[in-house]
Amino acid sequence: xxxxxxxxxLTRQKExxxxxxxxxxxxxxxxxxxxxxxxxGHARPFITFDIIYRYLLHLGFQVRYVRNxxxxxxxxxxxREAEDKISKxxxxxxxxxxxxxxxxxxxxxxxxRQFNNLEPSIEPTATGHxxxxxxxxxxxxxxxYAYVVNGSVYFDVARYNDDFGPRGxxxxxxxxxxxxxxxxxxxxxxxxxxKRNKADFALWKKAxxxxxxxxxxxxxxxxxxxxxxxxxxxxxxxxxxxDIHGGGMDLQFPHHECEIAQSVVCNHHIPxxxxxxxxxxxxxxxxxxxxYNNVIRLTELxxxxxxxxxxxxxxxxxxxxxxxxxxxxxxDFSNDALQxxxxxxxxxxxxxxxxxxxxxxxxxxxxxxxxxxxxxxKLVAEFDEFMNDDFNTAKVLANMFELTPLINSFKSGxxxxxxxxxxxxxxxxxxFKAYLADIFGxxxxxxxxxxxxxxxLQLLIHIRKEARARKDFATSDKIRNExxxxxxxxxxxxxxxxxxxxx
Numbered sequence: 283x284x285x286x287x288x289x290x291x292l293t294r295q296k297e298x299x300x301x302x303x304x305x306x307x308x309x310x311x312x313x314x315x316x317x318x319x320x321x322x323g324h325a326r327p328f329i330t331f332d333i334i335y336r337y338l339l340h341l342g343f344q345v346r347y348v349r350n351x352x353x354x355x356x357x358x359x360x361x362r363e364a365e366d367k368i369s370k371x372x373x374x375x376x377x378x379x380x381x382x383x384x385x386x387x388x389x390x391x392x393x394x395r396q397f398n399n400l401e402p403s404i405e406p407t408a409t410g411h412x413x414x415x416x417x418x419x420x421x422x423x424x425x426x427y428a429y430v431v432n433g434s435v436y437f438d439v440a441r442y443n444d445d446f447g448p449r450g451x452x453x454x455x456x457x458x459x460x461x462x463x464x465x466x467x468x469x470x471x472x473x474x475x476x477k478r479n480k481a482d483f484a485l486w487k488k489a490x491x492x493x494x495x496x497x498x499x500x501x502x503x504x505x506x507x508x509x510x511x512x513x514x515x516x517x518x519x520x521x522x523x524x525d526i527h528g529g530g531m532d533l534q535f536p537h538h539e540c541e542i543a544q545s546v547v548c549n550h551h552i553p554x555x556x557x558x559x560x561x562x563x564x565x566x567x568x569x570x571x572x573x574y575n576n577v578i579r580l581t582e583l584x585x586x587x588x589x590x591x592x593x594x595x596x597x598x599x600x601x602x603x604x605x606x607x608x609x610x611x612x613x614d615f616s617n618d619a620l621q622x623x624x625x626x627x628x629x630x631x632x633x634x635x636x637x638x639x640x641x642x643x644x645x646x647x648x649x650x651x652x653x654x655x656x657x658x659x660k661l662v663a664e665f666d667e668f669m670n671d672d673f674n675t676a677k678v679l680a681n682m683f684e685l686t687p688l689i690n691s692f693k694s695g696x697x698x699x700x701x702x703x704x705x706x707x708x709x710x711x712x713x714f715k716a717y718l719a720d721i722f723g724x725x726x727x728x729x730x731x732x733x734x735x736x737x738x739l740q741l742l743i744h745i746r747k748e749a750r751a752r753k754d755f756a757t758s759d760k761i762r763n764e765x766x767x768x769x770x771x772x773x774x775x776x777x778x779x780x781x782x783x784x785x
Contacts, residue, residue: 284670286341288526289610291534291557292456296672299556301525307338307345308524310516310554312533313405315352316386317367320393321577322600322615323563323570327530329601330560330609332399334528334673336721348519349402350512353383354409354495354505369495369505379495380409393580396597398723406515408506412497414514415506418548419485419499427547431476433488433502439481442543451546453481456557457535483540485510509540516553517545527554531561532569560609565590567614578615592617595624598727602627605675605722626683631726633686634718636693642707644700651701654688658706661685662713669721678717685710739765743772743780 286299301307311331314320331349338345375382394401408415419435422428427445428437443453443461454460461481484507489496496503516524522545529538538557545553562569565576578588586594595603603623607613649655661681668677689710691697699707718724742761749757762772765782773781 284667286670287672288556288558289672290555291559292552294458297556299525301343302523302555305342305344307343307526308520309335309338309345309347309526309528310512310520310524311347311349311402311527312512312529312537313349313351314386314390315367316383316390317371318386319579319581320390321570321579322583323530323577325393325397325580325600326563326604326609326613327528327560328394328399329397329604331528331558332397332723333605333609333675333721334526334558335400335402336723337669337673340716340721346404346520347400347402348404348406348516350515351383351387351405351407352508352511353380353387353407354412354511369493373494383409389581393597396580396584397601398597398725400723404519406519408511408515409495411511411515411518412506414518415510416486416499418510418514418517418544419506421548422485422544425547428485429478430501433504434476434484435486435501436477436482437485437540437543438478439483439543440479442547446543446546451542451552453539453543456539456542459535459539483507483509483536485544509537510544512537513541513544513548513553516541517549522549522553523551524554526556526558528558528560531559534559561612563604563613563615565615570615590615590617593621595620596727598724599624599627601722602724605724606679608672608674608676610672626679627724629686630679630682630718631724633682633689634714635726637689637711637714640692640699640707640711642704642711645702645704645707646700647703647705649701649703649706650698654697655702655706658685658688658702658710662710665713665717675722678722682714682718685714739770739782743782746772747778747780 287296288299289295290297309331311327314324328349331347335345335347369379371382419428422437423430423435426438427442428435439453439461446452452461486499486501486506487504488502489504493505495505497505516527527538527541534557542552545551564570565574565578568574568576570576570578576590578590582588582591583595583600584597586592599620600623603620604613606623606626661684664681665678668674668681671677688697692699702710742765746758746761749755749761765772769784771783773783775781
């Protein structure tokens with residue numbers, strides 16, 4: 283089996299993945315800001331890192347997957363006035379802040395269940411870790427890399443760069459940005475005059491009068507910055523250095539860049555060894571986002587209630603749509619693409635069902651058709667090869683589609699199942715299930731009919747019992763015989779109870 287290679291955004295190259303602690307992986311992924319409903323663009327990182335989580339488990343690693351909830355702060359430094367998103371949205375919706383947080387946290391978790399995402403090992407919240415954030419800020423101030431102005435605290439980027447740049451950890455190392463260029467292009471924002479430098483970012487913001495989310499700190503009443511929360515929570519649950527930090531490509535700067543600087547000051551380490559970033563979902567070439575007025579919320583996708591949608595799309599269709607493209611490539615939304623994904627998923631699930639029903643009993647130890655046998659072995663062996671090459675789900679799915687007509691040919695008899703060996707068949711069956719269901723997390727969304735079937739049968743059993751009580755044996759026998767013709771056997775025991783099973 284080939285070694286797992288991942289593309290490390292920090293080094294800008296693929297590297298062999300080596301866990302800090304053999305057999306164990308620590309992974310931190312930036313979670314949602316629960317100030318509103320998640321949209322299609324948000325679905326991509328959480329599905330991407332669910333696949334990575336599942337694959338690491340498949341490889342036998344014990345994984346601690348930490349995904350945070352941002353329920354305080356999250357004011358941005360680039361492109362807009364600094365603001366606390368939760369507080370602002372709570373005022374707009376006339377809700378208590380934590381009422382709003384609970385509303386959108388519940389909606390987010392519901393959407394993750396629809397996508398069949400596994401739950402993270404730990405899901406910490408920013409509001410639950412204010413003390414840890416204050417502690418990190420105090421350490422940064424103590425070491426001389428932050429300063430207090432009017433109750434707010436700012437990270438001194440120039441001072442950091444002077445000291446840590448020569449040591450190989452400059453601010454901008456992840457995104458490839460140069461500090462001097464950032465100073466020239468940074469937009470003028472509110473309270474900019476408080477900063478020593480335009481590139482400096484807030485660790486703590488003084489809460490203005492009427493601000494509804496506020497905590498006491500050594501610098502006065504305020505709320506934490508967005509960047510410090512992830513540094514505090516990743517350190518607490520994964521240690522000063524861990525294996526993987528993940529998120530969308532849009533988080534490279536400023537969020538992850540700021541995380542690195544904070545953690546280097548506090549812990550003397552770049553926090554993660556491997557930085558993995560998924561690319562964006564676009565609509566007509568533009569990133570999906572509120573600023574472009576092109577957001578499609580997940581509930582709208584599932585219901586079809588959006589002007590850009592020609593129909594409703596199921597969660598599994600969306601999951602499959604995302605997996606068809608490598609996670610580092612741009613994925614452009616279109617109804618045609620989603621409808622093609624819907625059809626493609628149906629084909630694979632049907633092939634999977636056929637494969638599950640085929641039995642290896644009686645298959646030869648040696649294949650009758652070496653060409654067919656070799657082709658299947660090659661296609662299946664490449665599943666692991668492609669996933670070990672930076673989680674290339676698109677190539678694995680391409681091989682599955684190539685296997686689909688062969689599987690269907692076994693069912694139709696166009697190709698004899700004995701054309702392949704028993705070992706090859708068992709490998710095909712095992713790996714197809716492992717990838718489609720366990721690693722890719724895809725499943726049939728058709729409603730489970732077993733409960734309805736049982737209800738109908740219990741009704742027929744009751745009608746038959748009443749007919750026998752009336753000595754209407756013709757009706758009783760008709761029900762039993764016609765069910766038997768449909769492959770359903772009724773069994774009467776000595777106490778008059780009736781059970782059923784498939785013949």
